[in-house]
Amino acid sequence: MxxxxxxxxxxxxxxxxxxxxxxxxxxxYEESDIQKPQATEITLFKDYFYQMVKSEGRRGxxxxxxxxxxxxxxxxxxxxxxxxxxxxxxxxxxVPIVYNQRFATIFKKNKKDDKSxxxxxxxxxxxxxIIYKNKISGVFDRKLITYIPDINYLRKYHNDISHNHLDKxxxxxxxxxxxxxxxGTKLFTLQKENGKTVKKFYYTASGNISAELISTIENNxxxxxxxxxxxxxxxxxKDKLTMGVYICGVDYVDIMGESCIDxxxxxxxxxxxxxxxxxxxxxxxxxxxxxxxxxPPCSTCDLTGNDCLDYGIGCPExxxxxxxxxxxxxxxxxxxxxxxxxxxxSKKNNALNTTITTNNPDEIEYGTQxxxxxxxxxxxxxxxxxxxxxxxxxxxxxxHWDSSSGYSIGESxxxxxxxxxxxxxxxxxxxxxxxxxxxxxxxxxxxxxxxTTVVTQWGNxxxxxxxxxxxxxxxxxxxxxxxxxxxxxxxxxxxxxxQPPGARFLSKFGAYxxxxxxxxxxxxxxxxxxGSNGSPEPISCN
Amino acid sequence: xxTIISILSILLIFNQxxxxxxxxxxxxxxxxxxxxxxxxxxxxxxxxKYLSSTRNLxxxxxxxxxxxxxxxxxRPAGYDISLEDYxxxxxxxxxxxxRRKTKESVDIVSFNNTKFLIRKVVRDEEYCYYFVSETKxxxxxxxxxRFKKAxxxxxxxxxxxxxxxIKF
Numbered sequence: 001m002x003x004x005x006x007x008x009x010x011x012x013x014x015x016x017x018x019x020x021x022x023x024x025x026x027x028x029y030e031e032s033d034i035q036k037p038q039a040t041e042i043t044l045f046k047d048y049f050y051q052m053v054k055s056e057g058r059r060g061x062x063x064x065x066x067x068x069x070x071x072x073x074x075x076x077x078x079x080x081x082x083x084x085x086x087x088x089x090x091x092x093x094x095v096p097i098v099y100n101q102r103f104a105t106i107f108k109k110n111k112k113d114d115k116s117x118x119x120x121x122x123x124x125x126x127x128x129x130i131i132y133k134n135k136i137s138g139v140f141d142r143k144l145i146t147y148i149p150d151i152n153y154l155r156k157y158h159n160d161i162s163h164n165h166l167d168k169x170x171x172x173x174x175x176x177x178x179x180x181x182x183x184g185t186k187l188f189t190l191q192k193e194n195g196k197t198v199k200k201f202y203y204t205a206s207g208n209i210s211a212e213l214i215s216t217i218e219n220n221x222x223x224x225x226x227x228x229x230x231x232x233x234x235x236x237x238k239d240k241l242t243m244g245v246y247i248c249g250v251d252y253v254d255i256m257g258e259s260c261i262d263x264x265x266x267x268x269x270x271x272x273x274x275x276x277x278x279x280x281x282x283x284x285x286x287x288x289x290x291x292x293x294x295x296p297p298c299s300t301c302d303l304t305g306n307d308c309l310d311y312g313i314g315c316p317e318x319x320x321x322x323x324x325x326x327x328x329x330x331x332x333x334x335x336x337x338x339x340x341x342x343x344x345x346s347k348k349n350n351a352l353n354t355t356i357t358t359n360n361p362d363e364i365e366y367g368t369q370x371x372x373x374x375x376x377x378x379x380x381x382x383x384x385x386x387x388x389x390x391x392x393x394x395x396x397x398x399x400h401w402d403s404s405s406g407y408s409i410g411e412s413x414x415x416x417x418x419x420x421x422x423x424x425x426x427x428x429x430x431x432x433x434x435x436x437x438x439x440x441x442x443x444x445x446x447x448x449x450x451x452t453t454v455v456t457q458w459g460n461x462x463x464x465x466x467x468x469x470x471x472x473x474x475x476x477x478x479x480x481x482x483x484x485x486x487x488x489x490x491x492x493x494x495x496x497x498x499q500p501p502g503a504r505f506l507s508k509f510g511a512y513x514x515x516x517x518x519x520x521x522x523x524x525x526x527x528x529x530x531g532s533n534g535s536p537e538p539i540s541c542n
Numbered sequence: 543x544x545t546i547i548s549i550l551s552i553l554l555i556f557n558q559x560x561x562x563x564x565x566x567x568x569x570x571x572x573x574x575x576x577x578x579x580x581x582x583x584x585x586x587x588x589x590x591k592y593l594s595s596t597r598n599l600x601x602x603x604x605x606x607x608x609x610x611x612x613x614x615x616x617r618p619a620g621y622d623i624s625l626e627d628y629x630x631x632x633x634x635x636x637x638x639x640x641r642r643k644t645k646e647s648v649d650i651v652s653f654n655n656t657k658f659l660i661r662k663v664v665r666d667e668e669y670c671y672y673f674v675s676e677t678k679x680x681x682x683x684x685x686x687x688r689f690k691k692a693x694x695x696x697x698x699x700x701x702x703x704x705x706x707x708i709k710f
Contacts, residue, residue: 362595363642385618390674390684391661392595393635395628397621405620417641424634487636498640 042084045093045131048140049077052182060099060184073101077129077266083165092132094165097144102127103257103281104146105189107176115280117151122256122278124154126162129182139477139485142182149175171195203251203286251288255281326467329514329527330541336462336516339451340523344381345370345412351386352414352455353521365394367413371406375442377449382406399432401439401446408432409446412453420461420502421454423478423490426513428452429465430475459520461502467512474512494534502528502536562601563614565681569707571700575604582609586688594670596686607693610700612685615674622677625650625659632661653706660701667691671701678710 060073078096085092104125106118125148132141149161153174157163164170173195179187191199258276339345348368355366368386372379389395394413400406413425429450436446447468454461465471478486493504505515507530515536516525531537562568577585582604583597589607596602602611617623629648639646645664650657657676663669669689675682685704689697 362593362598364595385621387617387621390615390623390682391628391632391659391672392663393632393638393661395623395674396631398624400620415638417638419637419641422634422636422638424631427634483630483633487633490636491640499637501637504637 041091041133042082042093044133045140046079048131048133048142049095049129052142056182060101073099075099079266085165085167090132092130092166095129095131096162097127097129099127101257102276103255104148105176105178106148106254106256108252108254118254118256118280119278120159121149121151121154122258124149124159124161130166139481141480143187144180144182144184146178146180147175148178149173169195201288203253203288251286252283253286254283257281326470326512327464327514329464329466329516329539332464332466332514333516333525333527333541335449336451336464336525337523339410339449340453340460340462340518340525342381344384345410345453346523348384348386349412349453349455349460352412353457353460355386355388356414356416356455356457362392363416364392365389365414365416367394367396367411369397369399369408369411371400371408373406374403375401375407375409375445377445379407396428399428399435401432401435401441407442407446409449410451410453412455414455415461416456418456418458418501419454420505420515421452421463423486423508424483425454426452426463426509427475427478429463430471431479433468433472457520458501459522460518460525462516462518462525463505464514464516465512466514470512471509474509500535503530503534506530506536562612563683563708565614565678566683566708566710568612568683568704568709570601571603571605571610571704573605575606577604585609590668590688590690592665592668592670594686594688595672596670596688599685605700606696607689608697608700609688610685610697610704611687612683612704614681615684616681617677619680622680623674623682625657625674625676628659628674651705654709656708656710658705669694669697671697673701673705675708675710683708 058074058076060075076098078098081096083094085094104122104127106121125146127144127146130143130145132143133139145166147161147164153170153172154161156172157170161170161173161175164173169192171194174193175191177190177192179189181187186202188200188202190197191201256278257280258278340349348370352366352368355364366386366388368384370384371382373382385397387395387397396411396413397408400408411428415421429452432450433446436443447465450465452463490504490508493499493507502515502517505513506528509515510530515528517528517536518525526538527541528536529539562570579597579602582602585604586593586597586609596609596611599611600613602609629650632648633646643665647662649660649662651660652658656678658673661672663671667690669691670686672684672686674684687697687701
């Protein structure tokens, strides 16, 4: 085709340049390409990295090296090869990491040693640091990930698979992704086949339940596993331990290492490709513990929002993180009213209300906990006590989930200023789930019935959980950042000025917690939503 | 004679001072003003914009511009206070704190193998600290101290001495 006007050609050329420039900014960036708004965002990621380095250092696990000149293992970031991207709930930076002493695990199905293949896989493996920022909470998190390719897949791409990124794996990516803490502590491994996760597992050198295994599982799930060290009854496939973890095979691994004399500093003098000498450190028989990822659901999505694809972790297909699975607050309304109308609960709430409305110039909060005799809907309540806050605010009472102390299905306390439940008031529901899960009793009952009530002279609030996976995800955010930071973020909702009671709550938690309110001295609880004017308003339940 | 002895015994019994705590030994502050509780209450009302629960404690004293007090508390069996959890709940009351326009901080300190939570509240240059001990055999000691900025160091010293004197 002949271009009639030079301007048309010039215009096409400009658009083409612009298109490729935008593509590049969105994905791969070079230092010189950093422009607003990404520049600000990337500065935040870098700040986070150097704060982490300042507090935790750069050291990694060391092994005996052949070169005497390498004394300690240090990690360095290659910023100029960093990759920036965005998921539904967050943004992340994937930064290549080089070491003085790097190592990787080569998984094998038998003891047979094939040195050349091992070395080939090892050379094709690499480490990346993922720094992730949650869009809603602003919270950062990070994990080290080692990409370990399958030999056939590696050869297909001429021994270089570095074009892969967590959110852009080749559709035929086959191999392993090993997730670790910054200090190198193993978290878990994902086995990938044709770009999809086929297995999530931990591995140890022992068929027994070792302290290392317990630590690995708990570190990953961020929840007490209840596992105790000891010998397994038997080593069978699908021999379920707890928390959805079971022995799923005996494998062999070669631990390959390499010493790199010219690693560092960040964006090192060797251009981020230090000269290294690989060698076999050890061959081990390992027991592989698979994680079905179901209990608690999508626990691996911690700190990443609801999107299980964040971090590239993926979730088992039977894990439902679809928001549509959240409970309808209207469907729960009758239960909330019935619960509040229960004689035991209404008496306590009325007594609590009296502590506000009678002379209480000192603004002391009072509260109580509701303990059932058994974890079922037909159970009566154990006697409960109203306690005051020893230091003004109410102190929560110890959570119980056993037959002697009772089953703490809810609590109620006063807010003299009339405000809705605070983040700390509701997070204990997620925290206590671990105790319930460990007991193995009434888990579904707890999830379906636990609630938090706040009594005020302007009416009472009740909170229930409508989407547990999302709530647990937020709890992990809460748990892993300082209370001061979490509170600051919470207060920033609505522009940092006083908000109508319940407005911040619904804005922050409305997707997975239901908030109900009743008029003073009544139990006519109505579920609330955030209205278009930014104030809570009743949901119309027909 | 017997009647006289009986009367003297009764007088002695009545004259015996009740211990400051039934569950621990504790030393009352030194150099206290010789004023009644009613006068302390009146002093707080006259000199502070915001009231505190300190004046209502069983043992309350005035030391110059500082009001300090304490009393025993009891908890049913199994209701021991976790000071760490309590700290989280206190600092978690973000919107209430915002609404009251107070500055709040919480410290957990340890004296004589007993942990104390100290909640420090500052509002319009008025200071109010609350303290509560960990629970020992279903009981503990709680208290408070009330003062203005000018008495900050004096109040800290008084509180420090009081907490250090508590032995369960």
